[in-house]
Amino acid sequence: MLLLGIDIGTSSVKVSVVDAATQKAVASAQYPDTESPIKSLHSGWAEQSPNMWWEQAQQAIALCNQSGKYNPLDISAIGIGYQMHGLVLVDKDQQLLRDSIIWCDSRAVEIGNKAFEAIGEEHCLSHLLNSPGNFTASKLAWVKENEPEIYNKIDKIMLPGDFIAMKLTGSITSSVSSLSEGVFFDFINGTLSEDVINYFGFSKDLFPEILPVFSVHGEVTAAVATQLKLKAGIPVTYKAGDQPNNALSLNVLQPGEVAATAGTSGVIYGVSDELTYDKQSRVNTFAHVNYADEQKRLGVLLCINGTGSLNRWAKNLFGSSISYKQMNDMAQSIPSGSEGLRILPFGNGAERMLNNKLVGVHFHHIDLNLHTQAHVFRAIQEGIACAFRYGLDIMRENGMSPSIIRAGKANLFLSDVFAQSFVNVTGVPVELYENDGSVGAALGAGIGSGVYQTPAEAFKNMKPVQLIQPSGDSLEQVYQEWKSLLERQLEIL
Template identity: 75%
Template sequence: MLLLGIDVGTSSIKVSVVDPATQKTISSVQYPETETEINSPQPGWAEQSPEMWWDHVSQAILKINALGSFDPKDIGAIGIAYQMHGLVVVDQHQQVLRDSIIWCDSRAVEIGNAAFEVIGEEKSLSHLLNSPGNFTASKLAWVKENQPEIYAKIDKVMLPGDFISMKLTGEITSSPSSLSEGIFWDFQNEQLSEDVLNYFGFDKKLFPPVRPVFSEHGYLKESIAELLSLRKGIPVSYKSGDQPNNALSLNVLQPGEVAATAGTSGVIYGVSDQLAYDPQSRVNTFAHVNHSSENKRLGVLLCINGTGILNRWAKNTFGHGLSYSDINHKAGAIAIGSAGLRILPFGNGAERMLNNKLIGAQFHHIDLNLHTADHIFRAVQEGIAFAFRYGLDIMRENGMFPTVIRAGKANLFQSALFTEAFVNSTNVPVELYDNDGSVGAALGAGIGVGVFSSEKEAFQNNKAIQLIEPGKSDCYEPVYQDWKEILQEQLIIK
């Protein structure tokens, strides 16, 4: 039996087929080849079409099948990872009612802030472990307030991965992990939050049946099996948000273990066994993939919206014809500190770690007689690394003190310059792994159908390929402090 993993990203869909006997990847593909756009009908808004995701998932599966490196009929289970916090709504015929309001959309900030005040800060934080903020519940409330004709037709509310599972199986399910990332879950009572539902006036019937992350969420429909050349009846046996899934794929499952990613957005994700929360909800706590009422495992998540998206913008704007490898090489020739140029990378929606403020990406101290595109390339990566340091210090305030951070050698962590800036800014070593979200989802599917006896067994062959330790922290610290002073001035202005 083989395992199929699907990773529904913001920029593209990744699909992998894994042999559970060896935990080795047989094939992986990405679709489409170019990065998918985010629709922004108004400033601060961000949407994507769920039907587009489904088309891209289908095309990715057909593409990997066409490689001929395995028999598609040997696939015995499917796992799904997905971009977190997106709102998908369908009617009773499972037809999408509007484009998904995705994770970096800022329109519902004030709706969430008002809910936080009325429900009560202490009750929200102790039961939800977060402010409703700008998460899925607040986005649903925005639809209710501003598009009542659409809201009236809603049969089920989902996260993006639930939608892809529905398209595969015809069934709609959720999990405590998914519901917690939407701020629908009461951790004290281990159920849908009565406070959130009552405040917003949401009917419980809008929410799918709740099942564990590792369980059977439906079985492949015959029509879809024929379309994708797979066997009908195989289960979708794992669904998780991309950051808990990334942590799983890095074997970050126990208290004190920490993972990081630096794709379109940047994340540090640490595991705790305490129902802990940040009093300002600048970092957020969700149910991890292995959380249960008896064995609490919480994912404490720092998210920075503007990371890889800024690096892509800089490449497209100043690096015409250059590859990412080219701009990394050019940036590496510039000295630490980018000759005084400082860049704040916060240009992709309201930033939770900045108390949901929207300050935009900013360039400071640019000298038209001195700075070149190469300085910009370096200052971008340094600015992103400094944003991670700023967020990690918030996590430290909340009792998370990583001694090592695990990350996949992907996205910005493929840049030696960024990795150096990250390690020396945070003063924490980084272990790099050859991991992929779609591979993690595939192995998660194996856990869900009992191919592996435990999560640990599924990732026992996953070994670090590189360790990067701090060695230039003294050089980066004064640059970071200068960057931080600029950021704090902007936060006062805003």
């Protein structure tokens, strides 16, 4: 029995076909090879076309099918992971009304801040577990305020994964996990937030049917099945945002377990059984994939917008003719500490852990007679590791103190410099796994379709491929210098 997982990323779409018995991918494909564009019509804005995601998903599935390693007709269920917080709008004919305002777009910060104050800060934090900040609800309010002709045509609002499921099945659904990531869900009352809906003047009719994360969210239509060479009627049985899905793919489901990822953005995601929140909403709490009224499972999420995106920028600007592996090898040739070069990696929109401030990327202490391309590559990775430490310290303030962190051996964790810097500066060992979001989505589909009776059964064959322990170089002095530079920058904003 085979399971199909689709991971809708900011940079590309990846799909995997997983053998349910072994929990291993029999084939994987990514599309496109180059990183997808982000439209930025104004400073701080970020949009992508959902139709681009759908085209990429189809191309990735076709590439997987062309591998010849399986029979597409043996696929029995589909799961979807997706970039979080994006706003997708369709009319009554399921036609897109505009491009998606995606997760790193900053235009709605002030709208969210005003809602936070008007609804009441303590009330928002205790009921929503977050400030409305720059999340999906505030983005929808921006459309209502600035594009009323579009807003008035909306039939349903969705998150990116909901759109892909709609294109596959013709059905539109949501979940408590999805609603919470949009800051539409009231955790105290267990319903759509009356406070958010009433303050912004939204109609409840805009929201899709709410189903459990692990359930049937629709069945593949005959037309789509023919196009993708699949069986008609295959159920989509799992949808989750990329960070809850990444945690699932690493079997991070119980209180105290923690996952990390360092792709386009960087995330530490820990599971709690308490309705916890940060008073400044610098880290955010959402319903995890296994959240239920009778068994609370919350995901506490720290996000850094500009991790892999900064690495990509550096590659394009300083090393377009070299590979990421070559960049990592060059960084390895430079001593720890980058011989004084320090970089603040905050150039991809407003940073929630920095109170939604637009800090930007900053290079400090450049020595024109000393620092080379290789120094820049190492300082970027050390700067990103320091940003993780800064965020982890906020999580520690809120009671999340991991003894070990699980991560996929992918993206920046492919770099020995970054992985060891991350461990040394945080002081927390990291277990690396050969898993990714598309495999996690496929296993989620297996849980949702009943192929696995419990989540534990879906991960019984999962083993770490590497354990990274702190070495003698703690990077504490580097971090303290880096932190001082950040605090100085925050003071002038």
